[in-house]
Amino acid sequence: MKYYAIIVAGGSGNRMQTEIPKQFLLLKNLPVLMHTIKxxxxxxxxxxxxxxxxxxxxGYWKRLCExxxxxxxxxxxxxxxxxxxxxxNALNFINEECIVAIHDAVRPLVSKALIDNCFKEAVLQGNVIAAVQSSDSVRMLQENKTSALKRDEIYLVQTPQTFNDRVLKEAYQQDYSPYFTDDANVVEAIGEDIHIINGERNNIKITFPIDLxxxxxLLRS
Incomplete structure (x- = not known):
C-alpha cells in the first residue's frame, strides 16, 4: 500500500497576534511546521x-529550511x-492508488503512533478521523436559546483525517461550500460514513499564544 500525507499550511498569524504565520513560529527552537513534517x-x-x-x-519557507x-x-x-x-491542489499531484492522510500544519505534537494507527485503520475501513471526547459540558445556541447536549456523544475533531484516495478525489470534485470546515465534511457530503478513532489530548492545534x-x-515533558 502507498501512503501520502498532505500537510495544509495556509494559516496566518491573526489570532496569534503576530505578523509571522503561526506555522513558522519557533517551538523548542524549530519552526512549528518542521515538527509536523518530522x-x-x-x-x-x-x-x-x-x-x-x-x-x-x-520563498520564506525555503530560507527557513536552509x-x-x-x-x-x-x-x-x-x-x-x-x-x-x-x-x-495536492490531490492533483497523486496519480496512484494510496491512502491519504490530511493534517493541519499547526498540530506539531501528533505522535507516530496516532499517524500509523490512522493509516492502518483507513486501510481497513476506508476512512478514519482522529477525535477526542469532550471533557466539558456542551451547550448549543440557536435563535438566542441554549440547550444542553450529551457530553458523551460529542467528539472534538482533530487531524490526521485519513482516506482512500478514490473516495477523497471523488469528494473533491464537488463545488466548494463554506460548510466544508474539514475533509470529513467534504467526504460525508457524497454519502460516505465517517469513522472515528481515538485522538490524543496532546495533539493540540496552535491557534492562540497560550497554545504555543x-x-x-508538553515537549519538555
Whole structure:
C-alpha cells in the first residue's frame, strides 16, 4: 500500500497576534511546521509528504529550511484561497492508488503512533478521523436559546483525517461550500460514513499564544 500525507499550511498569524504565520513560529527552537513534517517522516508508514503552502510564503519557507538545515524530503504545492482548494491542489499531484492522510500544519505534537494507527485503520475501513471526547459540558445556541447536549456523544475533531484516495478525489470534485470546515465534511457530503478513532489530548492545534506555550511545556515533558 502507498501512503501520502498532505500537510495544509495556509494559516496566518491573526489570532496569534503576530505578523509571522503561526506555522513558522519557533517551538523548542524549530519552526512549528518542521515538527509536523518530522512527525510524519518518522512514522512507520513513511508517506510521501506534500506541503501545501501559500505561494507568497514559499520563498520564506525555503530560507527557513536552509537556516535550520531541514532536509526532510517533501514536495511544496501552491495553496488555494480556501482549505478546500489547497487540498484539491495536492490531490492533483497523486496519480496512484494510496491512502491519504490530511493534517493541519499547526498540530506539531501528533505522535507516530496516532499517524500509523490512522493509516492502518483507513486501510481497513476506508476512512478514519482522529477525535477526542469532550471533557466539558456542551451547550448549543440557536435563535438566542441554549440547550444542553450529551457530553458523551460529542467528539472534538482533530487531524490526521485519513482516506482512500478514490473516495477523497471523488469528494473533491464537488463545488466548494463554506460548510466544508474539514475533509470529513467534504467526504460525508457524497454519502460516505465517517469513522472515528481515538485522538490524543496532546495533539493540540496552535491557534492562540497560550497554545504555543502549552506545546513548549508538553515537549519538555
Amino acid at each position: 512527525a510524519f517522516a518518522q512514522s512507520d508508514a513513511q508517506p510521501k509528504i506534500l506541503l501545501v503552502l501559500n505561494k507568497d510564503q514559499q 537556516e535550520f538545515n531541514f532536509r526532510v524530503p517533501h514536495e511544496v504545492i501552491d495553496g488555494g484561497t480556501e482549505r478546500f482548494y489547497s487540498v484539491k 506555550e502549552l506545546a513548549e511545556l
